[in-house]
Amino acid sequence: MYWTDWDRISEDEARHRQGRVLHDFLKNQVLKYSPFYIELFKRAGLSADNIKSLDDLHKIPFTTKADIAPTAEDPAKPRKLVLQPDPDKYASTIGIGKKLGLMKNKLVQGRELRDQVLDEYLPIFFISTTGRTALPTPFMYTTRDLQLFNEAARRLLTIIGAKRDKDFIISIFPYAPHLAFWIVYQAGIMNGCQMFHTGGGRVLGTEKIMKMIESFKATIVVGIPGYVYHLLTLAAEQKLDYSHVRMIVLGAERVTPGYKKRIAELLESMGAKNPIILSTLGFTEARVAWTECPTENSIEQSTGYHLYPDLEIFEVIDPETGKPVGKGESGELAYTCLDWRGSVVLRYRTGDYIRGGITREPCPSCGRTCPRMSCDITRLCDKGELQLTKVKGTLVDFNEFFPIMSDQKEVREWQIEIGKRHGDEHGLDEITLNLSLKEGADGEAVVNQIDKVVKERMEVSIEKFNLLSPAEISSLLEIEVRPKELRIKDKRKEK
Numbered sequence: 001m002y003w004t005d006w007d008r009i010s011e012d013e014a015r016h017r018q019g020r021v022l023h024d025f026l027k028n029q030v031l032k033y034s035p036f037y038i039e040l041f042k043r044a045g046l047s048a049d050n051i052k053s054l055d056d057l058h059k060i061p062f063t064t065k066a067d068i069a070p071t072a073e074d075p076a077k078p079r080k081l082v083l084q085p086d087p088d089k090y091a092s093t094i095g096i097g098k099k100l101g102l103m104k105n106k107l108v109q110g111r112e113l114r115d116q117v118l119d120e121y122l123p124i125f126f127i128s129t130t131g132r133t134a135l136p137t138p139f140m141y142t143t144r145d146l147q148l149f150n151e152a153a154r155r156l157l158t159i160i161g162a163k164r165d166k167d168f169i170i171s172i173f174p175y176a177p178h179l180a181f182w183i184v185y186q187a188g189i190m191n192g193c194q195m196f197h198t199g200g201g202r203v204l205g206t207e208k209i210m211k212m213i214e215s216f217k218a219t220i221v222v223g224i225p226g227y228v229y230h231l232l233t234l235a236a237e238q239k240l241d242y243s244h245v246r247m248i249v250l251g252a253e254r255v256t257p258g259y260k261k262r263i264a265e266l267l268e269s270m271g272a273k274n275p276i277i278l279s280t281l282g283f284t285e286a287r288v289a290w291t292e293c294p295t296e297n298s299i300e301q302s303t304g305y306h307l308y309p310d311l312e313i314f315e316v317i318d319p320e321t322g323k324p325v326g327k328g329e330s331g332e333l334a335y336t337c338l339d340w341r342g343s344v345v346l347r348y349r350t351g352d353y354i355r356g357g358i359t360r361e362p363c364p365s366c367g368r369t370c371p372r373m374s375c376d377i378t379r380l381c382d383k384g385e386l387q388l389t390k391v392k393g394t395l396v397d398f399n400e401f402f403p404i405m406s407d408q409k410e411v412r413e414w415q416i417e418i419g420k421r422h423g424d425e426h427g428l429d430e431i432t433l434n435l436s437l438k439e440g441a442d443g444e445a446v447v448n449q450i451d452k453v454v455k456e457r458m459e460v461s462i463e464k465f466n467l468l469s470p471a472e473i474s475s476l477l478e479i480e481v482r483p484k485e486l487r488i489k490d491k492r493k494e495k
């Protein structure tokens, strides 16, 4: 079902196998049982025979968020992605259709036929997108899919080099039906590692988690960047002993080198020695996550995310033309699942822009030959969360604030607010920056510096700066109550 040599095979061999699996997958599964793709292929005048190798992949039309997200008119849209054989024809799905008359109620490989089919196709577990403004989109796993999920989860801790007998891992991902929480949970189970799931600040409270990391002598902490930073800042203020923390693994959000550096500095201020800071990538539609591997200097040198050629096909495409770009070139990420059941997507446009694309060179750190994807990722399009928005009629990429603010060493926390001047609905747009600074910082100098950099790099200006206390900014960011902090707040949309 998955390849035991996934991280050792050559590029040619991987491409060859991927093409073969893709063809069979389309022929025997997707174009038999996926209501969405049966229809899409029909409209495009395509059949499985048109897709014989990876070179034919580009013929398949893209799938976008709009194709799969539920709407008020069509709340059952995500269901159309799920492979769903006709119950009356179940038997033919495992290749013994003709014999069914004879085999009814008989055991096949020790299990009832019906159970085998249910294992393959019955969705028994799902995760969901966050869906702050859009309706959440669920993605389903069958029993068979969970074997792939388990394997992907296992690979995560193997790649980061977690040791069963030495490491104690604390997860501060919130308990939620999200990929991050569940894949981390399963990674611990699959690797037999000591791992404690706090459920995040909302469940245990930040204070308790901070103390727990100290008292359990945790060696690895995993969580969402914004919350990890918040927690480490508070822990550093209380001068807790985190000398045992050797690694932080960040997930579910983009991480810049500046951010990694600040996390490392906070840890070092609590006694940690050369902590390794890794980022991971995962998205609901892929049902798995990928990670960097450790290097001597994990802040400056990123190995990129180690991908799984047996579980998916990644393409990097030109976001304008949709054409695949050359090796190692930048572009938008498109994802195709390979031989999964449950919710199946082909050539799904993630809206993520990858600077540096995908490389097939062996990893300089671990030597694995799996494809590796650059970690320099930005969101291209607004997928329910505010990133790209018009201010005074000009399109502004608010993603840019993240690297800019990461570079500001004196800034403890920040939040952008977009509102209307004097609260007048028809008035001009106005950007406010709420800031909490480190003790002893020169407020005026910091404000001037940010003002200058933002004008230069983003061609917008910040109208108002508010200097706030740590408690005030935490409350504005809603760090303790939300799964992700409210970093950019568009008050114009609150009606």
Ligand SMILES: [Zn+2]
Pocket (backbone or CB within 6 Å): 292, 293, 303, 306, 363, 364, 365, 366, 367, 368
């Ligand atoms: Zn590696």
